Amino acid sequence: xxxxxxxxxxxxxxxxxxxxxxxxxxxxxxxxxxxxxxxxxxxxxxxxxxxxxxxxxxxxxxxxxxxxxxxxxxxxxxxxxxxxxxxxxxxxxxxxxxxxxxxx
Amino acid sequence: xxxxxxxxxxxxxxxxxxxxxxxxxxxxxxxxxxxxxxxxxxxxxxxxxxxxxxxxxxxxxxxxxxxxxxxxxxxxxxxxxxxxxxxxxxxxxxxxxxxxxxxxxxxxxxxxxxxxxxxxxxxxxxxxxxxxxxxxxxxxxxxxxxxxxxxxxxxxxxxxxxxxxxxxxxxxxxxxxxxxxxxxxxxxxxxxxxxxxxxxxxxxxxxxxxxxxxxxxxxxxxxxxxxxxxxxxxxxxxxxxxxxxxxxxxxxxxxxxxxxxxxxxxxxxxxxxxxxxxxxxxxxxxxxxxxxxxxxxxxxxxxxxxxxxxxxxxxxxxxxxxxxxxxxxxxxxxxxxxxxxxxxxxxxxxxxxxxxxxxxxxxxxxxxxxxxxxxxxxxxxxxxxxxxxxxxxxxxxxxxxxxxxxxxxxxxxxxxxxxxxxxxxxxxxxxxxxxxxxxxxxxxxxxxxxxxxxxxxxxxxxxxxxxxxxxxxxxxxxxxxxxxxxxxxxxxxxxxxxxxxxxxxxxxxxxxxxxxxxxxxxxxxxxxxxxxxxxxxxxxxxxxxxxxxxxxxxxxxxxxxx
Numbered sequence: 001x002x003x004x005x006x007x008x009x010x011x012x013x014x015x016x017x018x019x020x021x022x023x024x025x026x027x028x029x030x031x032x033x034x035x036x037x038x039x040x041x042x043x044x045x046x047x048x049x050x051x052x053x054x055x056x057x058x059x060x061x062x063x064x065x066x067x068x069x070x071x072x073x074x075x076x077x078x079x080x081x082x083x084x085x086x087x088x089x090x091x092x093x094x095x096x097x098x099x100x101x102x103x104x
Numbered sequence: 105x106x107x108x109x110x111x112x113x114x115x116x117x118x119x120x121x122x123x124x125x126x127x128x129x130x131x132x133x134x135x136x137x138x139x140x141x142x143x144x145x146x147x148x149x150x151x152x153x154x155x156x157x158x159x160x161x162x163x164x165x166x167x168x169x170x171x172x173x174x175x176x177x178x179x180x181x182x183x184x185x186x187x188x189x190x191x192x193x194x195x196x197x198x199x200x201x202x203x204x205x206x207x208x209x210x211x212x213x214x215x216x217x218x219x220x221x222x223x224x225x226x227x228x229x230x231x232x233x234x235x236x237x238x239x240x241x242x243x244x245x246x247x248x249x250x251x252x253x254x255x256x257x258x259x260x261x262x263x264x265x266x267x268x269x270x271x272x273x274x275x276x277x278x279x280x281x282x283x284x285x286x287x288x289x290x291x292x293x294x295x296x297x298x299x300x301x302x303x304x305x306x307x308x309x310x311x312x313x314x315x316x317x318x319x320x321x322x323x324x325x326x327x328x329x330x331x332x333x334x335x336x337x338x339x340x341x342x343x344x345x346x347x348x349x350x351x352x353x354x355x356x357x358x359x360x361x362x363x364x365x366x367x368x369x370x371x372x373x374x375x376x377x378x379x380x381x382x383x384x385x386x387x388x389x390x391x392x393x394x395x396x397x398x399x400x401x402x403x404x405x406x407x408x409x410x411x412x413x414x415x416x417x418x419x420x421x422x423x424x425x426x427x428x429x430x431x432x433x434x435x436x437x438x439x440x441x442x443x444x445x446x447x448x449x450x451x452x453x454x455x456x457x458x459x460x461x462x463x464x465x466x467x468x469x470x471x472x473x474x475x476x477x478x479x480x481x482x483x484x485x486x487x488x489x490x491x492x493x494x495x496x497x498x499x500x501x502x503x504x505x506x507x508x509x510x511x512x513x514x515x516x517x518x519x520x521x522x523x524x525x526x527x528x529x530x531x532x533x534x535x536x537x538x539x540x541x542x543x544x545x546x547x548x549x550x551x552x553x554x555x556x557x558x559x560x561x562x563x564x565x566x567x568x569x570x571x572x573x574x575x576x577x578x579x580x581x582x583x584x585x586x587x588x589x590x591x592x593x594x595x596x597x598x599x600x601x602x603x604x605x606x607x608x609x610x611x612x613x614x615x616x617x618x619x620x621x622x623x624x625x626x627x628x629x630x631x632x633x634x635x636x637x638x639x640x641x642x643x644x645x646x647x648x649x650x651x652x653x654x655x656x657x658x659x660x661x662x663x664x665x666x
Binding site: 002018019020021022023036038039040041042043044045046050058059060061062063064065066067069071080082084086092094096098099100101102103104 | 145146147149150151152155156159160211212213221223229230231232233234253254275303305306307308309310311314315316346347353354356357358411412413414415417418421422424425426428429430588591
């Protein structure tokens with residue numbers, strides 16, 4: 001379970017670093033964010049929701065069935081869009097209204 | 105690298121800014137002007153169990169139910185062995201704390217009459233993805249609470265039998281904290297990572313419980329001589345395979361049955377389906393050649409499937425990602441389930457500090473709430489709020505007639521030396537990670553992990569005890585090159601202390617009270633005549649000593665006497 005940080009998009013603002021429950025994220029010498037302990041990621045997605053630049057993607061390790069699909073989020077007022085990107089580039093979006101409860 | 109000391113003073117120190125800790129802080133601020141420090145090893149905005157969110161509140165007194173019913177349910181589910189006074193005091197506060205968290209901003213679904221919509225007998229529907237940011241914001245608005253993020257607390261300061269603060273260090277710089285406090289509330293959560301996990305490789309932290317809850321509160325209490333209870337009642341979750349996502353969302357959301365590979369519903373084959381039996385029945389079906397087991401979801405309608413996708417995104421996004429990865433959702437195929445590795449967690453089972461009805465531990469000045477407090481299973485989120493509130497009010501009462509105890513510079517210097525000895529560039533032979541893996545292997549093979557079908561035996565536990573003691577000895581020589589690695593050193597040492605205590609508890613209970621959770625092959629039956637008692641322990645002169653105590657009933661007010 002881990003995350004991939006796109007350094008083209010990462011501005012090094014450090015918001016993700018501040019919220020990681022394992023404090024796993026560090027600023028590299030170049031000012032970009034790295035995950036110092038990739039095997040220690042819980043997969044909570046706190047960092048992804050915090051990133052305003054869409055720079056962090058989440059993926060399943062191959063040992064738990066990961067095949068290359070990634071997940072990121074886009075926040076828009078009351079809505080949280082979860083964007084799934086297949087290795088083929090195909091995208092699927094699930095939108096959650098934060099003002100509505102889960103049905104299950 | 106060496107650390108430098110900074111001394112802070114406060115009225116109440118809360119260790120761990122999670123569910124119980126944040127609520128305790130808010131309660132103190134709402135009821136007094138007492139100064140509070142919340143010391144949190146990550147950042148309270150997304151730390152602990154609720155980092156990803158939570159998709160229902162599982163402890164609520166719904167219409168037609170009562171706190172008494174709730175208590176009866178917990179007693180039955182836990183095979184009679186709970187602290188009734190504690191569970192009852194939580195049950196009576198569940199609805200009031202739910203109202204409070206709604207006022208703070210949590211979205212709770214209501215019907216046309218303004219009543220919360222229930223999901224089963226004790227659960228209500230919410231959107232809890234942002235429950236932790238909501239709590240953090242409420243804490244940050246209180247002028248008398250100071251939050252120390254990224255500060256790892258390592259031990260209590262104890263003077264003349266009283267807890268008067270705690271030691272810790274920053275993981276960002278070289279600061280060694282000495283926090284002096286009139287009272288301390290421990291809310292560090294339970295312990296994950298004791299046993300080899302389901303996915304021991306790259307995805308080793310894809311586990312049920314927060315992997316950053318490393319049993320620090322238990323270990324600090326053990327080392328300081330606090331009495332602990334019921335460690336032997338481990339918690340093992342029944343989860344979706346690989347992603348270790350919750351099964352309750354499906355089981356209670358669409359009332360999916362547990363089926364084996366032949367499609368047979370099996371949970372009632374093993375008695376009334378209580379929490380431990382649902383897990384045990386799955387273990388047995390696999391053992392008997394009927395595995396793997398599933399939640400029967402195939403054939404659900406597209407609307408149900410969409411709602412499941414959303415519910416998991418609000419709590420365990422890996423599961424929805426898995427469905428997307430394969431382009432096959434729960435409507436297409438059943439969801440495979442498996443048991444996790446065992447955890448020690450007082451919010452689900454009854455392991456933790458032995459507390460009085462007001463949540464005072466056996467050490468004066470120290471209170472416990474949430475997953476670190478024992479005796480009251482099935483607390484979940486709202487129960488942790490309730491307990492945080494009770495502990496906060498008791499701590500406020502305690503500090504009213506407080507008289508100063510202090511430590512001198514020599515004592516501080518001695519502790520600093522102890523911490524500094526782990527810092528150095530020469531890494532030695534073993535790393536903290538190496539010791540952690542060795543510990544998980546020992547616990548898995550000799551103390552009832554996944555590979556041993558969760559069962560223990562007298563002779564295997566003897567080996568577990570021996571090897572954990574060896575690892576504790578080796579861990580004294582660990583080295584860290586910075587304070588993040590120093591945190592890892594303390595985490596593994598803390599886990600070893602929890603393992604040491606857990607093994608003693610497993611050895612002490614000579615019966616099988618909870619299948620899989622505490623399954624002793626040498627004593628395979630439940631024995632109410634002799635074992636309807638609490639197994640408690642205290643660390644004295646380097647050894648874990650067992651104390652057996654009689655049941656405490658619902659209307660009793662329990663006070664520590666001996």
